[in-house]
Amino acid sequence: MPHDSEATGPDGINPLTVEVTRGGIVESRHRGAAAIVDARGHIQAAWGDIQRPVFPRSAIKAIQALPLVETGAADAFGFGARELAIACASHNGEALHVETVTGMLTAVGLDESALECGGHWPYSEADAHALAVQGRAPDQRHNNCSGKHAGMLALARHLGVETKGYTDQRHPVQQRVMGTMEMLTGLDLGRAAVGIDGCSVPTWAIPLENLAFAFARLCTGEDLPDDRAEAARRLIAACFREPFMVAGTDRFCTDFMTATAPRVFVKTGAEGVFCAAVPEYGLGVALKCDDGAGRAAEVMLVNILRTVGVLDDVPDETVRRFIEIGIENRRGTAVGTIRPAHGWLAF
Amino acid sequence: MPHDSEATGPDGINPLTVEVTRGGIVESRHRGAAAIVDARGHIQAAWGDIQRPVFPRSAIKAIQALPLVETGAADAFGFGARELAIACASHNGEALHVETVTGMLTAVGLDESALECGGHWPYSEADAHALAVQGRAPDQRHNNCSGKHAGMLALARHLGVETKGYTDQRHPVQQRVMGTMEMLTGLDLGRAAVGIDGCSVPTWAIPLENLAFAFARLCTGEDLPDDRAEAARRLIAACFREPFMVAGTDRFCTDFMTATAPRVFVKTGAEGVFCAAVPEYGLGVALKCDDGAGRAAEVMLVNILRTVGVLDDVPDETVRRFIEIGIENRRGTAVGTIRPAHGWLAF
Numbered sequence A, B: 001m002p003h004d005s006e007a008t009g010p011d012g013i014n015p016l017t018v019e020v021t022r023g024g025i026v027e028s029r030h031r032g033a034a035a036i037v038d039a040r041g042h043i044q045a046a047w048g049d050i051q052r053p054v055f056p057r058s059a060i061k062a063i064q065a066l067p068l069v070e071t072g073a074a075d076a077f078g079f080g081a082r083e084l085a086i087a088c089a090s091h092n093g094e095a096l097h098v099e100t101v102t103g104m105l106t107a108v109g110l111d112e113s114a115l116e117c118g119g120h121w122p123y124s125e126a127d128a129h130a131l132a133v134q135g136r137a138p139d140q141r142h143n144n145c146s147g148k149h150a151g152m153l154a155l156a157r158h159l160g161v162e163t164k165g166y167t168d169q170r171h172p173v174q175q176r177v178m179g180t181m182e183m184l185t186g187l188d189l190g191r192a193a194v195g196i197d198g199c200s201v202p203t204w205a206i207p208l209e210n211l212a213f214a215f216a217r218l219c220t221g222e223d224l225p226d227d228r229a230e231a232a233r234r235l236i237a238a239c240f241r242e243p244f245m246v247a248g249t250d251r252f253c254t255d256f257m258t259a260t261a262p263r264v265f266v267k268t269g270a271e272g273v274f275c276a277a278v279p280e281y282g283l284g285v286a287l288k289c290d291d292g293a294g295r296a297a298e299v300m301l302v303n304i305l306r307t308v309g310v311l312d313d314v315p316d317e318t319v320r321r322f323i324e325i326g327i328e329n330r331r332g333t334a335v336g337t338i339r340p341a342h343g344w345l346a347f
Helices: A057-064 A066-070 A081-087 A095-108 A125-133 A148-157 A170-185 A209-218 A228-243 A254-259 A294-307 A316-323 B057-064 B065-071 B081-087 B095-108 B125-133 B147-157 B171-184 B208-220 B226-241 B252-260 B294-307 B315-322
Strands: A004-006 A016-022 A025-038 A042-046 A194-196 A202-203 A265-270 A273-278 A283-287 A324-327 A334-343 B002-004 B018-023 B025-038 B044-045 B192-197 B202-204 B266-269 B272-278 B283-289 B326-327 B334-345
Touching: A004 B171, A025 A194, A025 A209, A025 A294, A025 A334, A025 B044, A042 A194, A042 A209, A042 A294, A057 A066, A057 A148, A057 A170, A057 A209, A057 A265, A057 A273, A066 A081, A066 A148, A066 A170, A081 A095, A081 A148, A081 A228, A095 A148, A095 B065, A125 B125, A148 A170, A170 A209, A194 B334, A209 A273, A209 A283, A228 A265, A254 A265, A254 A294, A254 A316, A265 A294, A265 B266, A273 A294, A283 A294, A283 B202, A294 A316, A294 A324, A294 A334, A294 B018, A334 B147, A334 B192, B018 B294, B025 B208, B025 B334, B044 B294, B057 B065, B057 B147, B057 B171, B057 B208, B057 B226, B057 B266, B057 B272, B065 B081, B065 B147, B065 B171, B065 B226, B081 B095, B081 B147, B081 B226, B095 B147, B147 B171, B171 B202, B171 B208, B208 B226, B208 B272, B208 B283, B226 B266, B252 B266, B252 B315, B266 B294, B272 B294, B283 B294, B294 B315
Parallel strands: A004 A042, B002 B044
Antiparallel strands: A016 A025, A016 A334, A025 A042, A025 A283, A194 A202, A265 A273, A273 A283, A324 A334, B018 B025, B018 B334, B025 B044, B025 B283, B192 B202, B266 B272, B272 B283, B326 B334
């Protein structure tokens, strides 16, 4: 692995730059920062401010799911690869996703009403319209986070605690998740800013450096208790085996893991966050697009993985599919591209 | 009007800053540039790089609609305020929008198949689902630009030219629009970068300074031929009278013009562009959020209008509704805010 490190530019402007082109010129531009860290905590590559705390949002669902597995809850309720993968997912609300979550809730002896994530129309337009055609409104199982929530309910049941209020920061489930996050990141999160995520669970602000460290430990198990290391191994293996469950049709996480698997675990979070783990190299990756744009964060993630050599064995045309994103107009005419900026680092 | 001018910061970073907060910290951040110019071309206020060409996209629909009115085409086909307003619109595809466009096409002796904008599901989720429930797919009338396109077809008919191919840059309709843009902006667009818009018409890249100048002329008529000045007056009056036609339910342009009317004409464009005109002060405004985010461009626009005193007569609570945007999670809990950055100009 080459070493690479770029500080922020003047006034804290981050260097990773993705541009959106049209008519031969740059129409819009996104900035970001990222860290690649090994399981000993050594920074292997860094771009921009990796010490500012960022909310990881859904990018750390695989860490939030560790207690579900390491406590034996997942095995007690008979959860297999699909269930473990959807516990780590921001899914599209497609039929298989909803069916899997329904099965998890049934296994736990609960139903949709026990979820506290709130409902929203499926990300998948086809599935949203299919619901509408049936005269149905979405319920909480269609929420992209419902797999994580079903896993948290399973954990609550297995721990023998009240399921109601499991999204509250003081509830044993969230306290357990917090402790797990603290061990993996090496931080005292009692001192961290804490926000409420879109699905109502707490999200702690963590520097990219520590998030990347956490994902290096997740994929190597280094310095983790045996049960936790084994839980991490099983969760990543489940996502590699069932990438559809992690997101769905035409979604980056599913498509990228499918195209490169089993090589890089990737997980998106709201507001332009990505976390990734590369078991083969023992590396963790964390990235934030400053303005929160997912379209740019995806390109940044793949391009930093490419830059440091993680994708050297992946065919060029496969990599290009994820870093040169065509923009079409409403009639399918090619009108522009989303891509790493010319020169990539804009300083 | 106070004078105000801020250059770009180091490395061309634009100063207008909108932040997205969560859990008491800044989660994401947007930058932008803007110009406020009078009808003589004097810059009244400027922030950041206002000379870099940007694609105005849909923000200049009111200018694209000038030939429709000044040639007499609109009158020949009996278009009233609703039709003029929707010719300037990026609408939601709600029932009244589609009905109005259908009426325009019928008046012109054409139907939906003559449109060349392409179809997409209505921006309005309720209307998209209503279509799906009826087992229907969207057609080109549901495209947010269909009013502009119906107006362009009316112009082609009135000019006695072939309607087919009216979206092509070489077609008389687009050449006429180009000439109108050149007069209002004072630029030779033959030298400008030209892209293809989402709805297939050409979009010429124009510096914010010139876009703002164009909107000052649009709302004052200064130095314009009488027919063109009168067409501009009628179009802005139509949008002030029928703000719903310009966008629709829960949309910024409609809500802001309704809350402040008749004071500021505002029009959004894709990729974080806004143009505005303030007839009362004879000012034009043009703004671009660097990363293309509409959520930030709206806040930037209202805050620069506030900063220069244009909204002094608007109640504080009304202004605040447009510059302190609450973010709720899926269960309706307040979790964050979109707002001008602390200190606003980030340098």
